[in-house]
C-alpha cells in the first residue's frame with residue numbers, strides 16, 4: 001500500500017507534539033523540515049516519553065510531492081520560510097497551519113488554492129525544559145472549521161491523546177482566543193508578572209479596556225462576540241492560579257521574540273482595515289516591539 005507523504009515544517013514545541021501523534025501511524029512517510037539541524041526531539045506527556053529520530057532536510061532539490069504539509073511555525077517565522085513553501089507545496093499538497101492568531105491562510109495563498117489549506121488552533125501548553133525535552137502540559141486540542149479537509153487531517157493521527165474539534169464558526173473562536181491571549185499577554189508581559197497581578201483593580205480595569213478595544217475590531221471583522229464576553233473573561237481571570245503566565249511572558253523571560261504580529265499587532269492591523277482606533281493595543285505593540293528588536 002502506498003504511504004501518505006507528510007511533511008512537518010517547524011519541529012519546535014508544537015511540531016514535536018504533532019510528531020507524537022503521527023509517528024504511530026505506519027501508513028505515513030514522514031519528512032522533517034526545520035531551520036536548525038537536530039538529530040532527535042523528545043516529548044514528555046504524563047507517563048509517556050517520546051524520543052523521535054529526525055532526518056531534517058534543508059536542501060530540497062527534487063520535488064517531494066507531499067500529500068500533506070503541516071506547518072508549525074510562529075507568525076514571525078513565516079517570512080523566512082517562504083522559499084521552503086515554494087519547494088514543498090505541489091498542486092496536490094494539502095496544508096494544515098497550526099499557529100496562534102487569525103487569518104492564518106494569508107501567507108500560503110501565493111503557493112496554493114485556498115481550499116487546500118486548513119487553519120488550526122491548538123491548545124497544548126508545551127515548553128522545553130533544561131534538558132531540551134518538550135514538556136507537554138495537557139492533551140493537544142486541535143480546533144478547525146467543519147470540512148472534509150479537517151476529517152482527512154484527523155485521520156492522520158493515531159494517538160488517543162489528541163482531541164479534535166470542528167466548529168461552525170472558526171473566525172469567532174479564533175477571535176475569542178486572540179482577545180483573551182493578547183489582553184492577558186500584554187499585561188503579564190509588560191509587567192513581567194504572572195496572574196497574581198490581577199488582584200490589583202487597576203490591572204483588571206486595564207485588562208477589561210484592552211478586551212473592549214479588541215472586541216470592536218473583532219466585530220467589524222465579522223466575529224460574533226456575545227454581549228457577556230467581557231464578564232465571562234473577568235470571571236475566568238478570577239479562577240486562574242496566581243502563578244499562571246502567558247506565552248508572551250514566557251517568550252520575554254526566555255529572551256525569544258514575542259509573537260506580536262499574531263497577538264496585539266493583529267488587532268491593530270485589522271483595526272486599521274476597518275478604521276477602528278486601537279490606541280491601547282498600539283501602545284503595547286510599540287513598547288514590546290523594542291523588546292523584539294533587541295532579541296532578534
Ligand SMILES: NC(=O)c1ccc[n+]([C@@H]2O[C@H](COP(=O)([O-])OP(=O)(O)OC[C@H]3O[C@@H](n4cnc5c(N)ncnc54)[C@H](OP(=O)(O)O)[C@@H]3O)[C@@H](O)[C@H]2O)c1
Nearest residue numbers: 010011012013014034035036074077080081099100125126
Ligand atoms: N508552545 C506552546 O505551548 C504553544 C501552544 C499553543 C499554540 N502555540 C503556537 O504554535 C506555533 C508554533 O509554536 P512553537 O511553540 O512550536 O514554536 P517553537 O518551539 O519556536 O518552534 C518553531 C520551530 O520552527 C522552526 N523554524 C523557524 N523558522 C524556520 C524556517 N524559516 N524554516 C524552517 N524551520 C523554521 C524553529 O527552528 P529552530 O530550531 O531553528 O528554532 C523551531 O524548531 C506558534 O504560533 C505558537 O504560538 C504554541
